[in-house]
Amino acid sequence: MSEMQLRTDQVLIAEWIQPNARVLDLGCGDGTLLTYLHEQRQITGYGLEIDPDNITACIDRGVPVMQSDVDAGLSDFDDDSFDYVIMTQTLQAVHYPHEVLNEMLRVGREGIVTFPNMGHWRARMQVALRGRMPMTMALPYKWYNSPNIHLCSVRDFEALCEEEGIEVLECTTVDHAHRTSLGMRLLPSLLGEIAIYRFRREAGLG
């Protein structure tokens, strides 16, 4: 598998993963990222997924996948059983994002999440000028039919991390087509459409 088949956020995540790591991918989709990490980084990976077609796709790729709902918790996993717990584009759809983040850091040494940034200038404009909930390329749903029930901005996420004793290790943003640009690197909270964070438990908070 080449990098071409990965989304940019996945390529960026892959760069952060150390070789031979143990990785849990929450909402692993068709197993593309885990397959890539297995081939390129020799990781041992497990995926969690609820969609039957995605589970079949994982089985076809030979990716170990478990049918499980992230909201139901990670109770099948022991403390510190993974080096990385990854969750791409799912944080905004879970019932209790802060609990999921804490669970990620219970079972894993580090967490990696991606989510649509509600602080992106287009979203800000729609609220400020039109008085309407934002609909953007990265957030294509109406407020009433959106699976995204806990949207947040880059700044909201960082505030939550601070409250929960989570240390942000790395952060980057991409646009809805998962491209990156100089502007996004300079003004991620305003210009980044999709945020990517790597984080761990703050030292001493165990």
Place this chain on the structure above:
Amino acid sequence: MKEALSAKPAQPANSVGLVSPKTQHFNEALTLESGSTLNGFDLVYETYGQLNADKSNAILICHALSGDHHVAGYHSDSDRKPGWWDSCVGPGKPIDTDKYFVIAPNNLGGCSGSTGPTTMNPDTGQPYGPEFPIVTVGDWVKSQAMLADVLGIERWAAVIGGSLGGMQVMQWSFDYPDRIRNAFVIAAAPKLSTQNIAFNEVARQAIMNDQDFHGGHYNEHNVVPNRGLMLARMLGHITYLSDDVLDEKFGRELRDGRIKFGYDVEFQVESYLRYQGRSFVDRFDANSYLLLTKCLDYFDPASRFGSLASAFRGATAKFYVISFSSDWRFSPARSREILRALLDADQDVTYAEIESKQGHDSFLMPIPRYHEVLRTALNRIHRKL
């Protein structure tokens, strides 16, 4: 529900067709977990498909409590029904006999041809009857491994089993970790719950309290404890189905359309259960049934290895654990115990929970999503042989 189908179904094109069981005799003594010894024994088995040149495409199917070696196809043109898992085993089916060589033995202690309570004890010249030693899942797997040796199969491409069959699959991974490449543990449990054992005890009491049981020596009295075995099966059958599926099939439908204020069969479900019980006593032996329920009760690898995770630690297989949403006999939570132990043991495991209405019996049903999971996994395994 019709009690019997009178018309013979034509054998469909994707059937393995007419099959004949084979018998393998073993002269060597088999020491059982209980300490007893079988001085030679027979295993009856069926095979479907062709073994490839390097003998890498063999699949073992382990049967459940009331199953046997007749998994697929027909024994004669007049058979009304094919083998018990015909929907899943055959050319082009999820367990594809165009790709795999499938072996299905009848387990020791059964009553379909392999050595068990109904066969002759060479030491006495009489049927074993109640003297047949209680065998365990470990004993079964040991005897299956001896059969694999005879057939020249060093390593199974996959061992597949549902319910008690799933327990045998796990046992293979404990006892012969290098001989199993892929393990399909379907609708199983790491051990029986107290409630499971309680159900088994009621079934045993029903049989042993039948006045025709005679301490298991009913053959010598030329009788059969039919009523007890029938009750045992009726009870078991209720636990294999879900509340919803019984309701959907029969509801409160009355056989004669009205309540008659009596104790004869009134509700359709009563008629169905009696039919299930009666047809079971025609094909099953009471001593065998008692023994098989004990075999289930005793299965408890965690107690032998310290924990289920330690039991799995030496395994080299890739595991597929499958459960069914409506199964309350071995619920998805029981499969999750297996999953958790496999994760603790750092094993390669995939877990699928299939949406179903048919309860524990779902594992025998051609549920499209279930078959898709099996087919996808087995196709991949075949590509990698």
